[in-house]
Structure formats: structure tokens, C-alpha cells
Amino acid sequence: MNCKIITSLNYKKLFKEKKYQYIIFDINSLTIVPFLNSNKYESHDHINITPLIETFKLFITYKKYFPDSHFIFVFDGGISPIITNVCPKYKTGRNSRRFRGEARSINISKNVYNYNILLLNKLFGLFGETAIFDIVRNEADFIIGYLVNELSKNDRCLVISHDKDLLLTYNKNNNVDVIYKQIGKKNTKVTYYFIDNFDCLLEIIGFNYLKNTNEFLFYKALLGDQSDKIPKPFGIKSKKIVTNMFEKTFIENINITYDYIIEYFKIKFKKLNPQVIDNFIKDFRRNLLIMNIFSDNIINDNDKIKLNSYINDIKYGLNSTISINSIYDFFEEYGLYLTKKDLDNTFNYLKGLK
Numbered sequence: 001m002n003c004k005i006i007t008s009l010n011y012k013k014l015f016k017e018k019k020y021q022y023i024i025f026d027i028n029s030l031t032i033v034p035f036l037n038s039n040k041y042e043s044h045d046h047i048n049i050t051p052l053i054e055t056f057k058l059f060i061t062y063k064k065y066f067p068d069s070h071f072i073f074v075f076d077g078g079i080s081p082i083i084t085n086v087c088p089k090y091k092t093g094r095n096s097r098r099f100r101g102e103a104r105s106i107n108i109s110k111n112v113y114n115y116n117i118l119l120l121n122k123l124f125g126l127f128g129e130t131a132i133f134d135i136v137r138n139e140a141d142f143i144i145g146y147l148v149n150e151l152s153k154n155d156r157c158l159v160i161s162h163d164k165d166l167l168l169t170y171n172k173n174n175n176v177d178v179i180y181k182q183i184g185k186k187n188t189k190v191t192y193y194f195i196d197n198f199d200c201l202l203e204i205i206g207f208n209y210l211k212n213t214n215e216f217l218f219y220k221a222l223l224g225d226q227s228d229k230i231p232k233p234f235g236i237k238s239k240k241i242v243t244n245m246f247e248k249t250f251i252e253n254i255n256i257t258y259d260y261i262i263e264y265f266k267i268k269f270k271k272l273n274p275q276v277i278d279n280f281i282k283d284f285r286r287n288l289l290i291m292n293i294f295s296d297n298i299i300n301d302n303d304k305i306k307l308n309s310y311i312n313d314i315k316y317g318l319n320s321t322i323s324i325n326s327i328y329d330f331f332e333e334y335g336l337y338l339t340k341k342d343l344d345n346t347f348n349y350l351k352g353l354k
């Protein structure tokens with residue numbers, strides 16, 4: 001096996017030699033949506049705070065091993081209108097969760113999802129970490145892609161997600177590893193894969209004839225994504241024509257580029273109506289736009305300004321001083337399940353926390 005599976009027993013050994021300046025969580029996919037309908041943890045006034053507590057537990061687990069890393073938690077902000085303009089059926093019918101920007105105060109938010117997000121935003125602020133929840137018309141994929149593209153230019157990053165789209169962040173600028181959370185078919189078994197080599201990525205996606213993440217993007221764009229309602233480009237009737245091309249280029253060590261793909265399918269479609277290749281190119285370009293998490297054209301100018309401000313604060317402006325008393329007060333004020341003794345045990349566990 002090319003992938004390393006993370007367990008409670010091998011955390012320390014696995015990450016012993018790993019140093020990351022930034023650890024970025026696609027937190028909706030990890031601990032928000034999966035626990036939104038659970039009542040495992042409730043506040044003193046009987047509001048479901050399971051997403052909050054599960055996220056806090058996840059944070060503590062990784063902070064133990066990366067006490068000097070800065071943690072960034074990214075929340076979904078909805079689908080960009082740029083995507084729905086070019087692909088109207090994109091993710092239609094999916095019950096996606098996103099922060100509703102109208103609720104800014106914890107006390108006035110009556111929506112359970114919003115309530116947990118606002119609590120987490122405040123909590124991570126007390127820990128000196130970053131929560132990004134106010135990019136209201138963009139998915140976490142593209143927000144994380146924008147952050148990684150900038151932060152990995154000079155520093156090591158670790159991206160943690162349940163979303164295969166974020167596998168594209170692997171080795172960005174030669175500086176990114178990924179932890180991928182995979183849930184079994186019966187939604188019971190959860191496995192965390194640590195991706196620090198490309199063969200592991202291939203193992204997860206189940207196709208061995210790709211040479212780099214650029215080819216992975218081309219592969220995704222040519223196959224579409226049925227779960228996201230992204231169709232294959234016009235003219236592609238089955239997966240086989242796509243896999244054949246990648247197998248051939250892999251064996252012959254041919255570098256796949258956008259131009260190579262266009263020429264390849266021009267030859268394949270040469271006996272068909274010329275309109276077929278024109279429609280193919282149009283659809284292929286559409287899929288590249290909406291499946292490339294580094295497509296900053298998906299993010300509007302106002303959101304880019306917000307994200308650039310976050311990046312500036314993350315790199316230069318944040319105060320890392322942690323007020324333990326403020327954290328005690330926060331849990332007590334909102335009646336958030338954990339007692340002072342629980343928090344004392346947490347802080348004792350985090351001996352490396354500064």
C-alpha cells in the first residue's frame with residue numbers, strides 16, 4: 001500500500017519529522033455536516049452543539065502534534081454564481097450547508113448550523129487561529145485553493161478534507177501534503193489517509209495512469225462528475241476513450257497538455273460532424289473552469305479582497321497570545337457542555353501549546 005493510514009496509535013510516529021506552517025481544514029466536510037443532526041452534545045439550553053465539540057476535539061488532536069502551526073478553518077459559503085451561469089445543473093438537488101451571512105451575533109442566531117459556526121469562529125479567535133466563514137458565495141474548495149496557492153509559495157501546508165476535489169492541492173508549489181477522510185460504503189468505517197506521495201493519490205482515486213496533479217485535473221474534467229451534475233464533454237460516450245488516452249500517454253511517457261488533449265480528440269472525432277469537436281472543446285473548458293479549485297476567476301473581486309486580508313493577517317498580523325481565562329469564560333457563558341475540569345484536562349494534554 002502506498003498510503004499511510006492514520007490511527008491514534010501512529011500519530012506521533014507518522015508526524016514526527018513533519019513541520020507545517022499552516023494546517024487548513026475543510027471543516028464542513030469533516031465535523032460540521034456529519035454531526036449536524038446528532039444530539040450527542042447539547043448546550044445547557046438544549047441546543048445541538050455536536051459540530052462544535054467534534055470540531056474542537058479534532059482541533060485538539062492536531063494541535064497536540066503541531067503546536068507551532070497556524071490553523072485555518074474554512075467553512076462553505078455557497079455556490080459561486082459564476083459556476084451556475086456556465087453549468088446551471090451544478091449540484092442541483094444537493095442539500096448543501098452554508099453559513100447565512102445575516103446572522104453575525106451568536107445570541108441572535110437561531111439556526112443550529114449558524115449557531116455552531118459563530119461559536120467556532122469566536123472559539124478559534126480565542127486560540128489565535130483563523131476561521132473563514134464570511135465568504136458567502138463560494139465553496140470551501142475554491143477558498144482553500146486560493147489560500148493554498150498563496151500560502152504554499154514559501155511555507156509548508158497540510159490540507160485536511162473529506163472532499164476528493166481537494167486532492168488537487170497535493171504538492172502544490174512542492175509544499176503541500178493532504179489528509180483525506182474516507183467514509184466506508186455503510187457510512188460507519190472512517191479511514192484517514194495521509195497523502196505525501198503521488199502514488200497514494202492514485203490509489204485513492206483508483207486509476208494508476210496519471211503522472212501529476214495537472215493530469216488528474218484533465219482526467220476529472222474529461223470524465224465529469226455525476227454526483228455534482230457535471231456532464232462529460234460533448235462527444236464522450238464512455239469512460240474508456242478517456243482511460244485509453246491516459247494509459248497510452250503514461251506508457252509512452254508523453255506529457256499531457258491542454259493542446260495535446262484537443263488534438264487527440266480532433267483525431268478521434270474527425271469522421272464526425274465538425275460541430276462535435278467544437279462542442280467538446282466548449283464543454284471541456286467549462287469543466288476545467290469549475291473543477292479546478294485554483295480557478296481564481298470563480299472568486300469575485302470583493303471576496304478576493306476579503307481573502308487577501310485574511311492571508312495578510314495569517315502571515316503577518318495575528319496575535320498568537322492565548323487567554324486561558326477567556327476560553328473558560330466562553331464555555332461557561334454559552335453553556336457549552338465542557339466543564340472547567342474538562343478544559344483543564346485539555347490544556348494539560350496540550351503541553352506543547354504556546
